[in-house]
Amino acid sequence: MVLDADMFMTAKLDPIPHALLRSIFPGPLLLSDHPGEHDLALLWRMIALDKSGTAKVIKTEHPAIPLPSRVLDTSIMGTGVGRGCWASVTAGQGHIIAVWNVRDDETKAKVEDTLTMSDILDMAGKDRFQDSWIIARQNLSDGGFLAARSTEDRTDTIDNISLDRMGAASYWAIPTFRVLGYSMGVLGIIHHFAGLVTIDSICATDGMSTSMVPNAAESSSGTCLQT
Amino acid sequence: MQLNLPVELAFRLSVRGTLGLIVDTERRPSLSATIDGTLKSMSFTALPGFDTVESSKSHWLGTVDVGAESASDGQKYWSIIIRPA
Numbered sequence: 496m497v498l499d500a501d502m503f504m505t506a507k508l509d510p511i512p513h514a515l516l517r518s519i520f521p522g523p524l525l526l527s528d529h530p531g532e533h534d535l536a537l538l539w540r541m542i543a544l545d546k547s548g549t550a551k552v553i554k555t556e557h558p559a560i561p562l563p564s565r566v567l568d569t570s571i572m573g574t575g576v577g578r579g580c581w582a583s584v585t586a587g588q589g590h591i592i593a594v595w596n597v598r599d600d601e602t603k604a605k606v607e608d609t610l611t612m613s614d615i616l617d618m619a620g621k622d623r624f625q626d627s628w629i630i631a632r633q634n635l636s637d638g639g640f641l642a643a644r645s646t647e648d649r650t651d652t653i654d655n656i657s658l659d660r661m662g663a664a665s666y667w668a669i670p671t672f673r674v675l676g677y678s679m680g681v682l683g684i685i686h687h688f689a690g691l692v693t694i695d696s697i698c699a700t701d702g703m704s705t706s707m708v709p710n711a712a713e714s715s716s717g718t719c720l721q722t
Numbered sequence: 723m724q725l726n727l728p729v730e731l732a733f734r735l736s737v738r739g740t741l742g743l744i745v746d747t748e749r750r751p752s753l754s755a756t757i758d759g760t761l762k763s764m765s766f767t768a769l770p771g772f773d774t775v776e777s778s779k780s781h782w783l784g785t786v787d788v789g790a791e792s793a794s795d796g797q798k799y800w801s802i803i804i805r806p807a
Contacts (some may be wrong), residue, residue, distance in 0.1 A: 496749040543737035547798060551737055609774075629744050629781070631769070638740075643769045645746050654772040659803070671746065674731050675806055678746040681733055685742035685785065695734035695799060722799065 496597050496660055498580060500558075502527035505534040511635050512663035514541055514596055518604045518688035519559040519584045519591055524552050540638060540687050553687045559584035559593065564617045574599045579606040579658055583618040586691035587683055588627075589669035590619050598660040606658035612651045615668055626670060630654075633665040638686030645671070645678070667691055672699040727799060729806075734799035738789025741802065744769065745782045754807040755786045757800055762786050 496512065498522035503513035504527050515523060518541055526533075531596035542550050559582035570577040592614065599603035614628065630653055631643040644653065656664055665688070669680035681697055685692035729783045735741060744765070745751045769781040788800050 528790060535724050544737050546789070546795070546800065547738050553737065627746075629746065631744060631781075632772070640742070640744075640769055640783055642772050642782075643744055644771050645781075651772070652774045655774055657770075669744070672731055675729055675804070677733065678752060679751075679804075682742040682744060683729070683735070684739035685783075686740055690739070690742075693736045694741070695736065697731065697733040699731045700729055 496595060496600065498582075498595060498597060501525060504528050504532075505537045506532045509661040510534060510537055512661055515593055515635060515663050515688050516559075516595070517541065517663055518553065519555045519582070519586070519593060521556060521558055524554070540553060541686065541689075543693070548656060553684070553689050554691060555584045555591065555689050555692055556588045557584055559591070560613055562592075562617050562708075564613070571597055574601070574602040576605050576607050578608045579656065579664075586667075587687055588681065588696045588697060589667055589671065589691055590615075591665060591667055591689065591691060592618055593663060593665040594656060594658070596660060596662040600660060603660045605660075606656065606662065608656045608658075610653045610656060610666065612646065612653060615646070615653070616711050619668065621700055627673075628668055628670050631667050631669070631682070633667065633688075635665060635688075636665060640667075640682075641686065672697065674699040723761055732802065733805040735788055736799055736802075740785050741788045743784045743804065745784060747782065748780050751782055751784065752807040753784060753804055756803040757786070757788055757806065758795075758797075764804075772795075 501526040552651045562581045565581050571580045580597040581590040581594045596606040628646045631640045634641045671680040683694040753764050762784045764784045766782045766784045769783050
């Protein structure tokens with residue numbers, strides 16, 4: 496698989512890993528479907544209706560970029576077993592980190608890799624992870640989530656990943672709030688590949704004070720709600 | 723003097739769909755969502771941890787559908803408040 500953000504087909508040629516990539520890459524959503532051959536369910540995981548009823552493409556504001564510590568990893572190419580191609584992007588309150596199998600298609604080369612806390616810190620910076628965050632793995636096939644853990648666990652290994660040909664995986668990292676007696680994080684629209692971007696600034700009251708987390712995206716801003 | 727402030731999580735959502743939040747707790751949470759003033763219950767399903775972690779803690783995925791019943795009211799966002807059910 497070659498990772499580019501050009502046209503893709505929703506109903507043919509492994510659409511899910513392509514849809515994931517397009518969702519974390521700004522710009523137009525370009526489809527090369529044959530007439531009448533669309534996967535509308537997949538398309539509706541990339542677009543959604545706003546309050547006026549207008550369809551919006553749900554994409555991140557900035558492009559995903561390779562993880563700095565992995566950018567020179569040549570193991571992502573070739574035959575046999577190797578590592579995956581990782582990229583991350585800020586999205587709403589948190590970050591999306593994704594991995595694809597870009598190894599030799601012809602030989603059905605496989606990815607065996609591990610997402611670590613070092614990758615998360617590499618992606619977002621240590622300052623942003625002084626407090627508790629939740630890392631959750633998306634269910635790319637159907638939307639929703641497969642597993643989650645808190646950064647409070649303090650173990651470096653987060654998830655072991657095995658990706659066959661054209662495989663991909665996606666994780667959301669979100670800050671948590673200590674409120675209502677719980678530690679909780681807001682995901683956004685969970686069936687969309689980039690649903691994190693749909694949440695505006697979050698405001699939490701814990702009975703004594705109010706805390707607010709601004710959007711991670713540099714150019715976004717939000718308003719704190721008070722009742 | 724201790725103030726009796728509401729204990730809640732408030733935010734805004736830009737598009738309709740299934741809103742999700744993750745709660746880090748051992749027991750099923752009991753939370754509700756107020757969406758533009760309308761109270762809705764949230765459903766929770768347990769999320770497993772990753773295979774690499776041995777943890778006694780559970781995570782719960784809470785969901786609520788947003789926007790299906792809303793007509794345009796001139797506002798750009800749905801205002802959502804999470805409170806105890």
